[in-house]
Amino acid sequence: MSGTRRARTLVAGIQSSLGAALALADRLEEQAAVLERGGPPAAAAVAAQGGPGRPAASNGPRDVDASLAQARMIARSGARGFAGASWAAPDWRHGPFGAEPAAAGGVRARFRPGLWQVGQVVIPPDDPGAPYSTVPLAVPLLDGRNLRIETVRARRAAAVDLVRGLLTRILAAVPAGRVRLVVYDPHELGAGLAGFAPLRAAGVASTTITTRARLEERLAELSAEVGRITVERLGGRFDSLREREDAGHGRPEPWLLLVLLGDPRLYEEGARSLSAVAAQGPACGVHVISIVQLAPLQTDPAGADDLDDVTPPDPDADDLRLDEEADSVADPLPNSVVFTAVELLADRPDWRGAQPGLWRTSLTGLLPVQLDPPPPPDLVTAVTRQVADAAAREASRPPGIAELLPGTLWESDSAAGVTVPVAQGPDGPVRLTFDDDTVHALVGGQAGAGKSTLLLDIVYGIAARYAPDQVRFHLLDFKEGLEFAQFAPGPADPFFLPHADTVGIESDREFGVAVLRAVREQMRRRAVAMRAVGARDLRGLRAADRSSAWPRVIVVVDEFQVMLTPMDEIAREGVAHLEVLARQGRAYGVHLLLASQTLSGIDALDSTAGKRGSIFGQFALRVALRTSISESRVLLSTANEAAGALAGVGEAIVNRRNGHPAGNELVRVAFPDPAVISRLRDRLATTAARSLPSVPQPRVFVGHAPAILDDNPVYRALDGRPAPAAIESAAAPIGDEPPAAIHADVSAAALSGAALSGAALSAAALSGAAQPAAAQPGGDPLALVGVPVDLAPAAVGARLAASPGRHLAVLGPLRREAVGMVQAAAASIAAQLPAGGLVAEIVAAEPTALGAAEILAERMRRAGHPVRVADVTGLRGVLAAAADETRARENAALAGTGGPAPPLRLVVVFAMDAGRAALEVRDLQSRRTGLDDLRTVTRRGPAMRVHLVGWWRGVSRMVEDLGPVNRDDIAVWAAAGVPGSDLFAMAGHRPVAGGTMPNRAVLFDRHTQSEPRTVVPFAPMVRG
Secondary structure, X not given: OOHHHHHHXXXXXXXXXXXXXXXXXXXXXXXXXXXXXXXXXXXXXXXXOOOOOOOOOOOOHHHHHHXXXXXXXHHHHHOOHHHOOOOOOOHHHHOOOOOOOOOEOOEOOOOOOOEEEEXXXXXXXOOOOOOOEEEEEEXXXXXXXXXXXXXXXXXXXXXXXXXXXXXXXXXXHOOXXXXXXXXXXXXXXXXXXXXXXXXXXXXXEXXXXXXXXXXXXXXXXXXXXXXXXXXXXXXXXXXXXXXXXXXXXXXXXXXXXXXXXXXXXXXXXXXXXXXXXXHHHHHHOEEXXXXXXXXXXXXXXXXXXXXXXXXXXXXXXXXXXXXXXXXXXXXXXXXXXXXXXXXXXXXXXXXOOOOOOOEEEOOOOOOOEEEOOOOOHHHHHHHHHHHHHHHHHXXXXXXXXXXXXXXXXXXXXXXXXXXXXXXXXXXXXXXXXXXXXXXXXXXEOOOOOOHHHHHHHHXXXXXHHEOOOOEEEEEEEOOOOOHHHHHOOOOOOOOOOOOEEEEEEOOOHHHHHHHHHHHHHHXXXXXXXXXXXXXXXXXXXXXXXXXXXXXXXXXXXXXXXXXXXXXXXXXXXXXXXXXXXXXXXXXXXXXXXXXXOOOXXXXXXXXXXXXHHHHHOOOOEEEEEOOOHHHHHHHOEOOEOHHHHOOOOOEEEEEOOOOOHHHEEEEXXXXXXXXXXXXXXXXXXXXXXXXXXXXXXXXXXXXXXXXXXXXXXXXXOOOXXXXXXXXXXXXXXXXXXXXXXXXXXXXXXXXXXXXXXXXXXXXXXXXXXXXXXXXXXXXXXXXXXXXXXXXXXXXXXXXXXXXXXOOEEEEOOOHHHHHHHHHHHHHHHHHHOOOOOEEEEEEEOOHHHHHHHHHHHHHHHHOOOOEEEEEHHHHHHHHHHHHHHHHHHHHHHHHOOOOOOOOEEEXXXXXXXXXXXXXXXXXXXXXXXXXXXXXHHHHHXXXXXXXXXXXXXXXXXXXXXXXXXXXXXXXXXXXXXXXXXXXXXXXXXXXXXXXXXXXXXXXXXXXXXXXOEEEEEEXXXXXX
């Protein structure tokens, strides 16, 4: 061959490879741009005229040398790192493999695949005896082409080694988990790529396919997957996922390599699927690597033509790549780079006499290719194991919340709705929206699946975007976790969420129903305001009435099914409130976010006229984390089992179509990193202190914590005057119209345990008027016993008025609760009366109660009241003296000889039933028993300002002491540890629920209450 013809042939083959490389390598794109602008090339000229893949005419060795230099530069720049490193390079010893690109500014960098080295292009020498030169051969695969390898039986092992080396490079370079393998191996049944077995456990590689039937099924699935990506991801706007990624939309799908280690001999349908996947797959990140084994053709060497008689490819042609369909030995595969063993080209004049072991490729034309040696087996094992471990870690590592939080707080407006990003999906951040279309949300998932994490993402995300006057929260947690505790102030952390109205930690069912009741009342007030201004929804109300912020209200209830179990009056009321809020909340800006581990077996929803469908039918937005298939059907829809297939922590199905399978979105819930959340809390606290200095703290209910009398705002505000009646209906500001008796500037830090905090009573409401207690409205002292499991007030008890039955009986065997309520009642009475306005006698009828009696007496003496303490031997005398005092005051009143109002006389008895034997003995002189004196005090004492606070350890014992006909002489009782059946008659034949567990009691005042009320009793006092 002449020098000119040889140069033209070499340049044509090299430029064929450059044309494909230029289309994929970023550096070549930059060089092409420089050339088009007329600037100097970065390396040897690709072409003096024309664009990429269009070389200039070449007439001599200098052009060949320039093209060789350019080709080497392209191969090195396009196949960087593991994509082109020699197997002996140090990088293969150190790794790491499958690592993410270096992040910049905390944002994950993008991985852009380039070229992958597979061998060397052999350049024939000018002189027959001179050594040949080589140029690295790098092929475009990911986001580029398919790969077709045509081989003979003797060279099949080399073809498999080519695939093994190519996959090793790809796995080492691509971030772990971003590429998946599907392997078909009918000849060796998986042994061909046995070194890649560790990838199966991490989900990077699927089980090897060995049968044609299973391959056809997988091809049908891949064909459908390519179709889905084409429609959903490309959508006619982009030609490929790479172009979509360049437009800033992220990489929504992993690369998928279908490796066919044998010709499957597919039937018509399977062949069509393979052809379709090969044609459209590269644009969708799906590529085919196929090995086809053929028999070589036998030809007569004598008929071979001289190579000089072969017409080389025209270097000025528009398409320098050879015609694959005409050039391929086997049936063509669309969009493929074709490697052909030279043994299959013996009938081709251009390849007669070619050295065995070389290959012809569709990129290099007439230039033969020598494949690189295969990777060492231990290197393949090291790469696959490290990639499998990294992929498993990546699968278990949720995305961080930092990328989802706004740079500036409180910039959004909630008039049209509330939107918050909480997860990462194929297309980037996934947002949940509470608006007129998706009003309420339902969240479900097994324990440990990430449900609480999702709730924290929602609350913190909304709090960062919307100001407290835009969104208000009611946060209720019915499980044993303390996730919501971080939104309320505590002894060690004063932070509180400025958006929260109520925070329930281990909430009682009654408290949850009370919150729903309050939200429903708030909705009623909004309805009145909307009618007044002619508005039809919250957006119209906000536009018409700017006198109030009218924020959106979001009620978050974790493990809400606890509130509805068992089926009783509490559950029925809860269901009634939920149904109204679910149906009518949209117009008033009220949204429900209900979360649960299970939605099955909620009797209250199934038994209350089939409320399950009527309530859950309003929840268009549903988020299902890992759960069982049966729960997936309940949470999403009967035909949607997607949540049952989830495996990783934080994986979730987001569905905005009432659970219809067509609306499923697979996402990863963001992890609220403690460091990021800590910084956000600091920002929220600083912003709130600067812009909202008087924002009230939330009302907090901690179910497991005791109520401490000294920390209660009602008790702390008592200063020698009776608590006014306003206290018994006062509540913290909740909703749009805070009561006038609430003052938000009073700190609620004093509240702890089960106390409801957020705002305390105003000084004006607590001070009362400067007049005698008996004369002022609400002037009777209030004997506090505990904190209600409700939104109001901050403490409850018995008002000791001059009316029949105004005594307090503490009932039940729970000693701690009973002692605490007796002490709190007596101490609070002492705190409401001026010094000397109370005369108290305390009896410890049970020896173990003597210490509690002494502590109480000490507290009352510090308030300036005379107090006497007696044991069981003094019980009879105390009751006799109280009865005599009652009769004496009656006589004085009848005679009109009374002077100034006598002090209130208080009899306090611990364990009254322990002194029953002494009370039954009849006095020889007066002929009265202690029971007679007790009944005199209970029946006639209140009118004469003689009151009793007594503890009986059983209901029947109190009834026996008072006598059946005198049972109503004590109108107020608080029971702890007493079955509801024992209290049925005491409550006016009303069912009584609650109060049977520790740290709970039931309070009933038949004069003021229609139903018994669950309270958290005050804890026993300590000295000091």
